[in-house]
Amino acid sequence: MSNGIDQLSVRDLLGGAPQAVSSYLIPMYQRNYAWGEGEITQLIQDVLDEMLKQTATAGRVNPYYIGTLVVFHKNSDSNQPLYEVIDGQQRLTTLFLLASFFRNRTDIARQALRDWFQNPCVQFESRPHSSKTLLAVFNGQAENSDAQTLHTEAYNRDILNGYELIQRLVPKLCKENGASLETFADYLFHYVQIMRVQVPQDTDLNHYFEIMNNRGEQLEKHEVLKSKLMSQLEKADYNVLQSVWEACANMERYVQMGFTPAERDRLFGEQNWGELQPQNFADLSQTLVKTSTQQDSEQALPLSQLIATPPSAQNQQAQKQDKAGKKEESPERFNTVINFPNFLLQVLRVTTGKNIPLDDKRLIAVFEEHLLSKADATDQVKSFIYNLLKCKFLFDHYIIKREFTGNSDDWSLKRLKWQASNNSNDYVNTFGTEDGDSDTNRRVLMLLSALHTSTPTMVYKHWLNAALYFLFRAETVESQAYLRHLESIARCFVYDRFLAYGDGAEYYDIIYQRRGQPLTKRWSYIDETKLTFGNIANNLVFNYLDYLLWCKYYKEDSRLRSYSFSFRSSVEHYYPQNPLPGVDELPRDYLDSFGNLCLISHSKNSRLSNLSPEAKKDYYRKGGIDSIKQWLMMEMSPWTEDEIQQHNDEMLKVFKKDLESSQAHLATATTG
Secondary structure: OEOOEEEEEHHHHHOOOOOOOOEEEEOOOOOOOOOOHHHHHHHHHHHHHHHHHHHHOOOOOOOEEEEEEEEEEOOOOOOOOEEEEEEOHHHHHHHHHHHHHHHOOOOOOOHHHHHHOOOOOEEEOOOHHHHHHHHHHHOOOOOHHHHHHHOOOOOOHHHHHHHHHHHHHHHHHHHHOOOOHHHHHHHHHHOEEEEEEEOOOOOOHHHHHHHHHHOOOOOOHHHHHHHHHHOOOOHHHHHHHHHHHHHHHOOOOOHHHHOOHHHHHHHHOOOOOOOOOOOOHHHHHHHHHHHHHHHHHHHOOOHHHHHHOOHHHHOHHHHHHHHOOOOOOOOOOEEOOOOHHHHHHHHHHHHHOOOOOOOHHHHHHHHHHHHHOOOOHHHHHHHHHHHHHHHHHHHHHHOOEEEEEOOEEEEEOEEEEEEOOOOEEEEEEOOOOOOOOOHHHHHHHHHHHHHHHHOOOOOOOHHHHHHHHHHHHOOOOOHHHHHHHHHHHHHHHHHHHHOEOOOOOOHHHHHHHOOOOOOOOOHHHEOHHHHOOOOOOOOHHHHHHHHHHHHHHOOOOHHHOOOOOOOOOEEEEOOOOOOOOOOOOOOHHHHOOHHHEEEEOHHHHHHHOOOOHHHHHHHHOOOOOOOHHHHHHHOOOOOOHHHHHHHHHHHHHHHHHHHHHHHHHHHHHHHO
């Protein structure tokens, strides 16, 4: 230990001899465990990526650092120290769940892990349900059929969901990356490192926690990148980079709100804020300089005028300027689908057209290679700054956000609009009627949310890259053209990549070489074995089908009008694989048929997996519709081999009709 900082492997963090193991207390002022599929997938994939990269290079394996754990040492017992967790509890809890997963495995050698991971070292203060859940997971009570006994109010649902995701994701991602579970476990526990940082004993913890959440972040990679970009500019252009960067960095705020009211008028149209006025970096620089000069001259009043003007009159102009900004959304209103570092890579890929990796772990290296090392780096940096502003403007107007209003939240597709009637801004539908239910806006929103919920991680969002590439190149964004492009991209992903024979098409080829034009022309090009259980490559296969079914039925059935895509991640056998006593088993071909499968939330699958179709129907009828495909399955009774085959054939007809219509549209566009 040096100056209260320990560099620890995951094994050292969670384990050690029983008499010397560290314990961690998550205090009440911390939120409860909240990581979902996106965050857990990202952590596992990051570790796998680094492990495989190091395996591919000769020499010794180096440590891989995954961040810091900020703690307060609560007792003076050096043999069994207790630490209060100030920052990093989500990562710590996930590492505990990962260690418990490997500890409870029966198909790999686990004795070595049990030798050091002997104690449930993480607990929650004054949250007995959460601590009880961690103990149950540690002791193996969340394995297989035993897991159903934990789905009661006595246990924490979010922690159980995290563990169930780990049970599914670790084998899946290891298999996809060609890594064994043993190799991954060895690398995770011995070579993945975390920095445990102790704050001084006299620290005001409540105040420190507030600082950590608001201003105590470490220097991020994108901040390092910002300094590198600035080094390519003259001082006169520093302000342009600074202004654009700060306006774009908050992904949950519409970009116009990152500027002053006067800057908004000049950049996005006076009392409009709906059109980006500058056409390049030079225009942008002149606009910001002119606005800054104007503001300075307005504020620099002579002393005699200041004395002669009453304070209320002095402030009148400033109040008028600021009034439009008073109705800015609260930080909690909108939630973005991507973070800023990954958005920077999206912009670089869109504007260069190069096949660069969409993974923020490589942020600096990618910008060094594709921008900063160029002979004309200064011009390229200027162009990127302007393109960053343009892409953020397009992103805010044409990409979904999660909107929180009142006590509810849902997907939204809205643009910022100036309301002259009350001299303020508001958020209205991007397409069609500004308020209420707009059919065109709803269809675009539904398809974007189907794409997003199929790939919830922040990295490698190819659907977003395809959307941004279209928006960036379009002179004007017309709703039907945008919808057709998104549908064409979805078809390429489903038919050309996920269901095609062989390895399928590459994302870069789909987006940049073919610009979303499908290769698959008829159903005979489809490998139907990729529609059976265990062979479905991506949840978009289910979500795109649900989108097609929604388009077909939502005008006819009121229950579908409020349907919304959610982060469903579990493929369920509607007729159970392991039915309860007294229920007949079905042949494997029918069980694993696409006709017997639907996509639901993982927690529901765990609770209901062995129930009969009739029992599942009774449960699902009490709530909303999880899956439109499942909703159609529940309309059929009884549910036997005949119904499974009939439903399978009907779903394939939906795919086939979509494929035929896409070819007809392509032929019309080509001849036209």
